[in-house]
Amino acid sequence: MCGIAGCINGAGIDVDLHSLVGKMNDLAHHRGPDGEGVYEGDDFALGHTRLSIQDLSDAGHQPMTYLGRYTITYNGEIYNFLELREDLKGEGYAFHTSCDTEVILAAYAHWGDKCTERFNGMWAFAIYDSLKNIIFCSRDRYGIKPFYYSEQKGLFLFGSEIKQLLQFVAQRLPNYDILRDFLVIGLSEHTESTFFDGIFNLPGGHNLTYSLKDKSYEIKRWYEWPELSRPLLKDTDEHTAVDGYRAELYRSVSFRLRADVKVGTCLSGGLDSSSVAGVASHHLDNGDNFTAIHAKSTETKFDESNYAAEVAEKLRLNLEVVEPTFADFLKTIDDVVYAQEEPFGSYSLVMQYLVMRRAKELGIKVLLDGQGGDESLLGYERYYASYIASLPLMQRFKALLKSKANSRLSMFEVLAYQLYFRLAWIRKWRLRRKCKLLSDAFIGDLGWVDRLARSSSSIELLQEQEMQCTQLPHLLRYEDKNSMACSVEARLPFLDYQLVERSLRLPGSLKVKNGWTKYILRNAVAKLLPASIVWRKNKLGFNAPENEWLSKHKAEMREAIKSSKILKKVTRDAPAIDSLDGRLLFKFYSVAKWEERFNVQAS
Numbered sequence: 001m002c003g004i005a006g007c008i009n010g011a012g013i014d015v016d017l018h019s020l021v022g023k024m025n026d027l028a029h030h031r032g033p034d035g036e037g038v039y040e041g042d043d044f045a046l047g048h049t050r051l052s053i054q055d056l057s058d059a060g061h062q063p064m065t066y067l068g069r070y071t072i073t074y075n076g077e078i079y080n081f082l083e084l085r086e087d088l089k090g091e092g093y094a095f096h097t098s099c100d101t102e103v104i105l106a107a108y109a110h111w112g113d114k115c116t117e118r119f120n121g122m123w124a125f126a127i128y129d130s131l132k133n134i135i136f137c138s139r140d141r142y143g144i145k146p147f148y149y150s151e152q153k154g155l156f157l158f159g160s161e162i163k164q165l166l167q168f169v170a171q172r173l174p175n176y177d178i179l180r181d182f183l184v185i186g187l188s189e190h191t192e193s194t195f196f197d198g199i200f201n202l203p204g205g206h207n208l209t210y211s212l213k214d215k216s217y218e219i220k221r222w223y224e225w226p227e228l229s230r231p232l233l234k235d236t237d238e239h240t241a242v243d244g245y246r247a248e249l250y251r252s253v254s255f256r257l258r259a260d261v262k263v264g265t266c267l268s269g270g271l272d273s274s275s276v277a278g279v280a281s282h283h284l285d286n287g288d289n290f291t292a293i294h295a296k297s298t299e300t301k302f303d304e305s306n307y308a309a310e311v312a313e314k315l316r317l318n319l320e321v322v323e324p325t326f327a328d329f330l331k332t333i334d335d336v337v338y339a340q341e342e343p344f345g346s347y348s349l350v351m352q353y354l355v356m357r358r359a360k361e362l363g364i365k366v367l368l369d370g371q372g373g374d375e376s377l378l379g380y381e382r383y384y385a386s387y388i389a390s391l392p393l394m395q396r397f398k399a400l401l402k403s404k405a406n407s408r409l410s411m412f413e414v415l416a417y418q419l420y421f422r423l424a425w426i427r428k429w430r431l432r433r434k435c436k437l438l439s440d441a442f443i444g445d446l447g448w449v450d451r452l453a454r455s456s457s458s459i460e461l462l463q464e465q466e467m468q469c470t471q472l473p474h475l476l477r478y479e480d481k482n483s484m485a486c487s488v489e490a491r492l493p494f495l496d497y498q499l500v501e502r503s504l505r506l507p508g509s510l511k512v513k514n515g516w517t518k519y520i521l522r523n524a525v526a527k528l529l530p531a532s533i534v535w536r537k538n539k540l541g542f543n544a545p546e547n548e549w550l551s552k553h554k555a556e557m558r559e560a561i562k563s564s565k566i567l568k569k570v571t572r573d574a575p576a577i578d579s580l581d582g583r584l585l586f587k588f589y590s591v592a593k594w595e596e597r598f599n600v601q602a603s
Contacts, residue, residue, distance in 0.1 A: 001489050002062070003028030003160040004073040004147075005047035006126050008135065010215040011154025017045035024157075024164040025049050031075070031160055031484045039063035039071050039128070044135065044212065046126060048073040051487055053259050053365060054081075055099035066105035069130050074101050075160055076123030076145045077491070079255035084118060108136070113207060116140075116222055120255065120497060124160065124202075135210040141223045141497050142372075142467065143204025144476050150199045156210060156217065158202075160484075162341040163598075165199055172600045173197040174566055176442070182343060183570075183587055184435050185448055189473035195342040195594070204473070225464055226501045238523075241510055245502060246524040252496035253279040256368060265368040266355055267292035267319070268542050269307025271518060271525075271533065272370030272379070276493050278528040280368060281315040289318070293358050293367070295351040296323040299545030310530050322358050324351060324544070326552050337597050339485035340478065343590040345583065347544035349478055355542070356486040365488060371479055372494035375463065375472045376503035377518040378511040381407050381539070384414060385421040386455075386462045387512045402515030408538045424453035437579055442570040459508050467500075550582050557589040564592040565602040 005024035007017055018040045025036050025047040032049025039046045048062040054077070065071045078084070081100035084107060089095070093106040100121075107115035108127055113136060122144035126137045137158065139147045149158040152168040159165055166172060175197045181187040182195075192200045202208050205223030210216075236244075257263055257280060265277045277292050284290050294308040305321060312319035324332075329350055336353045359367050374380050378387060384407075388399045404411045419426050428446050435443060452470065455461040466472060483490040493499070506520060513519040522534050558577050561567055567588060580588060594600065
């Protein structure tokens with residue numbers, strides 16, 4: 001929706017706060033090209049750039065002040081704001097706009113910091129409470145919207161993007177712990193730290209309260225995950241469970257169609273994006289005026305365009321197809337590096353970025369997408385290891401056979417997953433062999449692998465970890481940065497908190513059954529989508545033609561890697577770049593491009 005910025009002068013230094021926050025706004029202009037504002041108080045200033053989605057009039061301008069006491073800068077959407085507004089009217093609150101920003105302010109005035117428990121949506125905001133002399137900051141349950149913060153030279157800074165804070169960092173250094181976890185294990189966004197030393201994420205489901213009197217802050221978790229050990233529908237029959245899930249999914253999508261601008265959807269042709277498109281089309285009566293955007297791979301084995309076309313024909317959608325070439329990749333990669341602000345591990349982000357750019361060209365300001373379905377409903381094939389381990393011993397062999405039959409995995413791969421994801425020593429051995437280019441001192445003991453193995457012993461532990469730190473957070477970063485770089489708001493129906501909580505507390509037998517992942521979703525949309533989509537076995541999702549691009553780009557990638565001072569510091573004396581596989585080579589290249597674009601120093 002927007003970009004936020006803030007600066008608190010905690011040390012009483014001589015600084016022009018209005019000008020400083022204005023520059024932070026400029027660096028987030030792409031997030032909010034429709035308006036800009038700064039509110040300055042004693043020793044602090046709040047900034048905002050606006051992407052108009054609800055109430056397109058000037059009444060929605062931010063920073064917004066309410067009752068003469070509360071001032072907010074806010075990024076996101078509260079989808080149940082209409083219902084909350086009626087509740088608050090009943091409590092005597094008056095409203096002068098039709099946007100959700102004013103509802104947040106009234107909710108905070110009435111419920112205080114407990115207001116977040118009533119919000120259904122995505123957000124990152126800061127509210128100045130002049131009576132309490134605090135700035136209350138909050139991030140949504142799953143961290144869909146970003147909130148970065150840092151302390152530099154007596155200033156406490158926060159914003160929607162890292163680049164807003166970097167201008168205050170004297171020397172830009174990498175966080176080598178995060179860099180190691182990314183290069184070796186493939187993790188990012190799994191802790192509060194970013195790739196930049198001294199710049200942090202406020203975790204999803206947390207609040208940060210800054211006392212302007214004491215010049216100090218505290219961070220507290222406000223969202224507690226549901227008790228996954230007690231399934232919600234343990235004794236409910238399958239038919240009732242499917243009906244209940246379907247009703248929640250339809251409500252979630254209907255909430256995310258609330259907008260005063262044009263709405264479209266991403267469509268890979270996979271189950272999740274097709275389900276979102278199908279439900280949205282249902283709510284709109286037909287898809288004649290509803291646009292879906294698909295990224296087609298020029299590499300045949302990654303091409304899903306036939307699936308997307310089948311869905312579009314069934315739902316009567318306007319299907320827009322982008323088909324990026326290698327030349328498009330070369331033109332776009334620097335833009336994606338700048339948008340993402342931190343290294344990333346796949347060519348597919350270029351495909352996603354070009355989908356968002358096409359949405360902007362079509363005048364689509366809101367784009368639905370399917371993130372969150374896999375994590376909440378055991379959609380990834382690597383989850384078979386935890387699922388099978390959770391079954392009684394006598395049922396495991398049958399589950400192995402069914403997993404092989406109803407997925408793209410061979411029996412060898414199904415068995416290998418059991419060992420690789422559950423036995424830490426096997427995974428560590430393989431990662432060390434794969435990353436032999438990196439020095440032993442840099443790789444360290446790979447403690448995160450032990451944690452990953454422990455979580456694989458339980459579906460409940462696995463899902464909680466995947467959604468909180470090891471899988472979903474980095475996908476949300478990719479989605480937010482790519483969409484907002486193109487001034488497009490991405491909305492994610494599978495991450496409606498009521499739908500997520502229902503999904504997480506379903507028994508495993510409704511998430512994986514007879515080897516079918518996301519079993520309950522397949523049944524919930526079985527009458528809506530073609531059977532070839534509902535019962536697809538292969539999972540891709542905007543995959544780039546990486547083999548083609550890699551073969552054409554390898555020489556340039558080698559040169560970038562060789563020029564990286566950061567990579568020289570963490571690799572062996574005589575690095576053999578040709579020993580890297582394609583995925584690891586791209587990660588090294590991504591680090592080198594990040595280092596160059598943001599002028600990151602090795603030490």
